[in-house]
Amino acid sequence: MTSLLPIDTLLIAACAWLAIGLLGLVAPRNTRFISKTLFPLGAMIGALVGSVALGSLGGPAQTAVLAIGLPDLPFHLRLDNLSAVFAMLLGFVSVGISVFAAGYFRKGEGTAPGLLCLEYHVFLASMLMVLLADDAYAFMVAWETMALSSFFLVTTDHRHEEIRRAGFLYLLIAHVGAIAILLCFGVMTGGAGDYSFAGMRAQQLSPFWASAAYLLALAGFGAKAGLVPLHVWLPEAHPAAPSPVSAMMSGVMLKTAIYGLLRVSFDLLHTTLWWWGVVALVVGLVTALFGVLYSTVQNDMKRLLAYSSIENIGLIAVGIGLTLIFHAYRMEALAALAMTAVLYHCLAHSAFKSLLFLCTGSVLHATRERSLGKLGGLIHRMPWVAWLALAGVIASAGLPPLSGFVSEWLLLQSFLFSPGLPHPWLNMVVPVAAALVVFVAALAGFAMVKFYGIIFLGQMREPGLKDAHDAGPWEKFGLVWLTLITLLLGILPSTVILRIDAATRQLLGTGLADKLHEHGWWMLAPISPERASYEPVIFLVTIAATLLLGRWLVRRLYHGRVRRTSAWDCGYYFQGPRAQDTAEGFSQPIRRIFEPMFRMERHFPTARDAAPYYSVKVEDHFWYWLYLPVARAAGWVSTLVVTLQGGRIAVYLMYSFITLLVLLLVARP
Amino acid sequence: MSSAIPFSAQLINLFAAVILLLAFAMLAQRRVVALINLFAMQGLTLCLSTLVVAVSTGQSHLYYSAGLTLLLKVLLLPWILHRLVRKLNVKSEVEALINIPTTMLVGLVLVMIAFNVALPISELSHTITRGTLGIALAVVMLAFLMMITRQKAITQVVGFLSMENGLFLAATSATYGMPMVVELGIALDVLVGVIILGVFFFQIRDQFDSLDIHHMERLKDN
Numbered sequence: 012m013t014s015l016l017p018i019d020t021l022l023i024a025a026c027a028w029l030a031i032g033l034l035g036l037v038a039p040r041n042t043r044f045i046s047k048t049l050f051p052l053g054a055m056i057g058a059l060v061g062s063v064a065l066g067s068l069g070g071p072a073q074t075a076v077l078a079i080g081l082p083d084l085p086f087h088l089r090l091d092n093l094s095a096v097f098a099m100l101l102g103f104v105s106v107g108i109s110v111f112a113a114g115y116f117r118k119g120e121g122t123a124p125g126l127l128c129l130e131y132h133v134f135l136a137s138m139l140m141v142l143l144a145d146d147a148y149a150f151m152v153a154w155e156t157m158a159l160s161s162f163f164l165v166t167t168d169h170r171h172e173e174i175r176r177a178g179f180l181y182l183l184i185a186h187v188g189a190i191a192i193l194l195c196f197g198v199m200t201g202g203a204g205d206y207s208f209a210g211m212r213a214q215q216l217s218p219f220w221a222s223a224a225y226l227l228a229l230a231g232f233g234a235k236a237g238l239v240p241l242h243v244w245l246p247e248a249h250p251a252a253p254s255p256v257s258a259m260m261s262g263v264m265l266k267t268a269i270y271g272l273l274r275v276s277f278d279l280l281h282t283t284l285w286w287w288g289v290v291a292l293v294v295g296l297v298t299a300l301f302g303v304l305y306s307t308v309q310n311d312m313k314r315l316l317a318y319s320s321i322e323n324i325g326l327i328a329v330g331i332g333l334t335l336i337f338h339a340y341r342m343e344a345l346a347a348l349a350m351t352a353v354l355y356h357c358l359a360h361s362a363f364k365s366l367l368f369l370c371t372g373s374v375l376h377a378t379r380e381r382s383l384g385k386l387g388g389l390i391h392r393m394p395w396v397a398w399l400a401l402a403g404v405i406a407s408a409g410l411p412p413l414s415g416f417v418s419e420w421l422l423l424q425s426f427l428f429s430p431g432l433p434h435p436w437l438n439m440v441v442p443v444a445a446a447l448v449v450f451v452a453a454l455a456g457f458a459m460v461k462f463y464g465i466i467f468l469g470q471m472r473e474p475g476l477k478d479a480h481d482a483g484p485w486e487k488f489g490l491v492w493l494t495l496i497t498l499l500l501g502i503l504p505s506t507v508i509l510r511i512d513a514a515t516r517q518l519l520g521t522g523l524a525d526k527l528h529e530h531g532w533w534m535l536a537p538i539s540p541e542r543a544s545y546e547p548v549i550f551l552v553t554i555a556a557t558l559l560l561g562r563w564l565v566r567r568l569y570h571g572r573v574r575r576t577s578a579w580d581c582g583y584y585f586q587g588p589r590a591q592d593t594a595e596g597f598s599q600p601i602r603r604i605f606e607p608m609f610r611m612e613r614h615f616p617t618a619r620d621a622a623p624y625y626s627v628k629v630e631d632h633f634w635y636w637l638y639l640p641v642a643r644a645a646g647w648v649s650t651l652v653v654t655l656q657g658g659r660i661a662v663y664l665m666y667s668f669i670t671l672l673v674l675l676l677v678a679r680p
Numbered sequence: 681m682s683s684a685i686p687f688s689a690q691l692i693n694l695f696a697a698v699i700l701l702l703a704f705a706m707l708a709q710r711r712v713v714a715l716i717n718l719f720a721m722q723g724l725t726l727c728l729s730t731l732v733v734a735v736s737t738g739q740s741h742l743y744y745s746a747g748l749t750l751l752l753k754v755l756l757l758p759w760i761l762h763r764l765v766r767k768l769n770v771k772s773e774v775e776a777l778i779n780i781p782t783t784m785l786v787g788l789v790l791v792m793i794a795f796n797v798a799l800p801i802s803e804l805s806h807t808i809t810r811g812t813l814g815i816a817l818a819v820v821m822l823a824f825l826m827m828i829t830r831q832k833a834i835t836q837v838v839g840f841l842s843m844e845n846g847l848f849l850a851a852t853s854a855t856y857g858m859p860m861v862v863e864l865g866i867a868l869d870v871l872v873g874v875i876i877l878g879v880f881f882f883q884i885r886d887q888f889d890s891l892d893i894h895h896m897e898r899l900k901d902n
Contacts, residue, residue: 661828661829664824664827664828665828667824668824668825671821671824672821675793675797676793676797679797679800
């Protein structure tokens with residue numbers, strides 16, 4: 012008996028996910044069975060997927076041909092190192108989310124649990140199939156299944172008008188993107204009609220058509236990933252969806268789009284032009300800046316995280332752009348560095364952003380409140396969630412010793428080598444981009460301080476928050492799992508990079524592994540230790556030692572008693588939790604400094620108001636500058652077209668008749 | 681000059697001319713019953729013309745076509761239409777959207793266009809019937825014009841059937857008829873179409889108490 016190949020195991024896992032989903036339909040209202048049996052089963056399969064993908068890293072590519080598909084057009088599948096990295100991400104992150112979901116979904120909320128279970132597991136299986144697909148047909152089928160299943164997940168609470176709107180917007184942009192991807196595949200076949208990826212690799216496209224394919228891929232996958240200006244669905248869909256779904260979409264689904272972009276630009280297309288990288292760099296920078304600025308001014312915790320996801324996708328796109336630039340000039344060692352940063356940021360972001368979204372889910376369940384202005388002081392009531400969220404926040408802010416720092420550090424390291432580019436103009440522009448990336452990282456820190464400080468620290472802004480309860484055991488397990496991944500990615504970067512190096516090597520022909528082998532597992536020195544190195548373990552130990560020492564010293568030297576008393580009240584007789592800094596107030600400096608970047612509707616109280624209030628609503632410029640004009644143009648064209656429909660049969664016949672006459676006269680031989 | 685044209689071709693041209701004349705007659709005819717009779721006569725002429733082509737060229741499948749035409753367009757469809765007219769009690773005169781003289785003038789222009797368009801095509805053809813291609817096209821257009829200008833649903837069906845006559849004539853004149861399978865298919869389509877439309881007539885009358893199609897203008901969106 013031949014041993015089971017990894018690709019076969021992954022296929023079986025996808026089928027098992029589908030089977031679990033279908034099992035959910037057997038007893039669609041039995042919440043207990045579904046959440047306590049099926050979701051944990053799905054998590055176990057996720058663990059299997061992750062481990063198999065991890066094990067297959069570094070091995071040769073495996074292919075399989077499925078019997079299903081259209082006649083004479085079977086599904087081609089292939090598991091290579093690039094898909095393995097992303098399958099590993101999908102598997103391991105889904106474990107945490109599935110276990111969390113087991114504790115999260117409860118009776119009587121929106122869609123029946125059985126249906127939810129089906130949609131969720133179809134979503135997982137379709138993402139796995141996207142990663143495994145080796146022809147355009149299988150890819151598009153999986154891609155559209157993914158879009159559809161996630162659409163139904165987003166509209167779980169479909170009784171609310173704005174959630175239906177968010178779902179529609181998501182579906183619309185997903186389809187615009189899918190059309191671009193389809194056209195991209197069409198261009199890459201080069202007219203040969205062979206839609207398998209192997210056939211596309213064999214095509215030698217002219218620079219013009221290769222550029223067309225690349226730009227279409229950037230647009231299509233960018234729509235799914237949330238690159239500006241196709242990002243508008245993201246801040247709408249994420250708050251609308253249940254938290255595990257937001258976590259899955261932000262953590263994993265956005266990465267499938269990155270996977271697609273990497274697959275097309277490095278694997279399927281051979282020629283690389285340097286300006287492709289500049290396009291990705293600029294789009295990524297705009298996306299990152301836009302995302303981070305908007306995330307600082309949000310007052311809804313899930314919207315804040317959604318904009319932060321846009322920012323992270325922007326950083327990933329910057330990394331891809333840099334990789335493309337280096338790759339175009341055949342500076343493969345530096346390209347490998349940037350590519351490692353990209354892959355690492357994908358891994359890091361998927362873990363910490365899922366963690367944060369799940370934390371908001373726990374907060375939402377405990378308080379039924381999404382608005383930051385009505386939260387506060389939850390660390391007293393929800394210590395588990397608060398401390399685990401802290402890990403996610405630190406990683407997201409890009410602080411050492413957690414995962415976000417490693418990838419951003421790698422990205423900046425690769426920027427530092429850009430002066431070596433044989434192109435004077437790029438030499439000038441790329442350092443500016445590096446400065447902007449640093450700026451984005453700083454603002455991301457600001458947004459995270461706001462997120463964490465307003466929700467968990469300070470005093471409770473509403474009396475109802477006293478009844479908040481900590482997360483249940485299932486939810487805790489999910490959060491702890493994702494925290495562990497974040498921690499591992501943070502303190503063992505060399506070990507992780509040695510594993511994912513296989514994907515870099517496959518795409519670029521070289522990797523970082525040789526350089527990393529020279530130093531130990533504790534040290535990350537991508538180019539040489541003299542130039543730059545990072546020792547996360549030493550960092551962690553130092554921080555921990557300093558903290559413990561400081562605490563001990565305070566306890567020892569000071570009297571050790573903690574006394575609670577009221578602070579200096581500045582002469583105001585009223586001092587309650589409402590006097591704390593609000594979410595709006597916290598981000599006011601950013602709103603003021605970057606005023607032209609926002610579209611704000613503000614109401615200021617005046618002295619004569621009987622009931623004075625202050626309100627601010629920040630909206631997206633792109634919505635007014637790009638989407639509404641397009642929508643208005645479509646409406647205008649439609650009203651023109653609708654006048655053709657007069658309702659008179661004679662007129663309808665006349666249209667056909669005139670068409671016939673014109674065709675006869677025009678097409679005369 | 682005329683001696684160069686064989687007798688059969690002259691006969692075919694004659695029949696084609698009669699068909700065109702009947703098309704004009706239908707365009708001018710106000711009464712529904714007379715209109716159906718004219719349609720039956722057009723079908724008969726078409727059948728005879730097909731027979732002549734069949735005899736003169738020895739294309740045996742054209743005999744079947746001729747038989748099919750006779751059965752369907754001369755006997756069955758006029759009978760169904762007459763029955764419909766009697767049952768639906770459509771006695772009143774056909775009201776035209778445009779008055780008859782104007783329609784006739786437009787029809788004349790259409791015939792000229794049709795001949796003009798068909799000229800280069802018939803030069804490519806090598807059948808003895810190629811001269812009738814222009815006429816066939818003109819019949820199609822006149823039938824179309826009839827569908828546009830008439831108000832009653834039943835006259836539109838007659839117009840539609842007359843258009844099919846024109847297409848059939850075009851097929852015979854350009855390539856000695858379509859393959860038998862296609863012809864059978866079209867014949868069946870026409871039959872089924874008329875039956876379905878007959879059912880619709882009853883529905884329309886029940887709904888609007890009239891067969892006048894301008895009542896259906898209300899059916900459009902917004």
